[in-house]
Amino acid sequence: RTGRTDGGRCYRLYTKWSFKNELKESYFPEIQRIDLCGVILFFKSVGFRNLFNINWLDNPSKILLFIGLKSLYLLGALNKKTNLTILGRKITELPLKPMLGKSLLLSERFNCKNEILYLSCMLSISSFRLNFDGSEKCNKTSEFKKSDHLTYSTLFKNWKKSGYSREWCNTNKLNFIEFGLAR
Numbered sequence: 001r002t003g004r005t006d007g008g009r010c011y012r013l014y015t016k017w018s019f020k021n022e023l024k025e026s027y028f029p030e031i032q033r034i035d036l037c038g039v040i041l042f043f044k045s046v047g048f049r050n051l052f053n054i055n056w057l058d059n060p061s062k063i064l065l066f067i068g069l070k071s072l073y074l075l076g077a078l079n080k081k082t083n084l085t086i087l088g089r090k091i092t093e094l095p096l097k098p099m100l101g102k103s104l105l106l107s108e109r110f111n112c113k114n115e116i117l118y119l120s121c122m123l124s125i126s127s128f129r130l131n132f133d134g135s136e137k138c139n140k141t142s143e144f145k146k147s148d149h150l151t152y153s154t155l156f157k158n159w160k161k162s163g164y165s166r167e168w169c170n171t172n173k174l175n176f177i178e179f180g181l182a183r
Contacts, residue, residue, distance in 0.1 A: 029058035036060060036068035037098045041077060044084045045092040075102055096120055118156040119149055 014023065031039070039060075043051055051065055072078040077088030077098055084092075091101035100120045107116035155174070162168035169176040 031056065031058055031060045032064070035071075035097075036064050037071050037075075040065070040068045040072060041084075041088060041092050041098055044078065044082070045089065072098060075099065077102070096124060100124065115153045118153045122152040122156060 012019070040051060043054070048054060051069075052062065069078065069082055072088065073080070073082070075091075075098055077085060077091050079085055087102065087105070090105055091098050094101040094104060096104065100123060103116050104113075104120050107113040155172070158172075159165070159168055159174075166176045
């Protein structure tokens with residue numbers, strides 16, 4: 001399509017039969033499918049009191065709003081009256097999901113700031129997936145079998161030690177570009 005305000009052409013990459021028989025009539029808007037914690041925290045940080053009275057373009061389900069509010073309360077980002085707490089204000093300043101933001105803020109207290117920083121980077125890349133099928137080194141090391149988070153942290157540290165080497169990624173069957181996004 002060649003423009004949103006003027007006429008244009010639309011090139012579809014499917015057949016008429018596929019359009020009529022295989023494609024859904026419409027998809028649910030993303031706001032009705034995602035975790036709303038970040039959205040709720042943003043609205044609370046700019047002063048919205050009642051999220052149920054917002055004139056949304058596509059209304060999220062009330063259940064998702066309640067789940068988001070409860071999650072943020074349990075996280076300590078909102079108080080019982082659903083107002084932003086001091087911790088919640090700090091979390092909104094970080095470009096992370098609220099749970100990762102709280103982890104990063106508390107990491108200094110538990111002396112694990114670097115590890116949480118590595119994990120936050122790795123977990124913020126939505127397309128990042130580990131694939132150890134061809135990597136003898138990773139499959140045999142017991143350290144990689146303890147937990148996914150420990151694996152992410154260890155891999156990031158090892159990559160950092162290698163000088164952020166593309167060859168290190170190739171040897172360990174990791175995508176250099178995706179790994180680079182975490183840096």
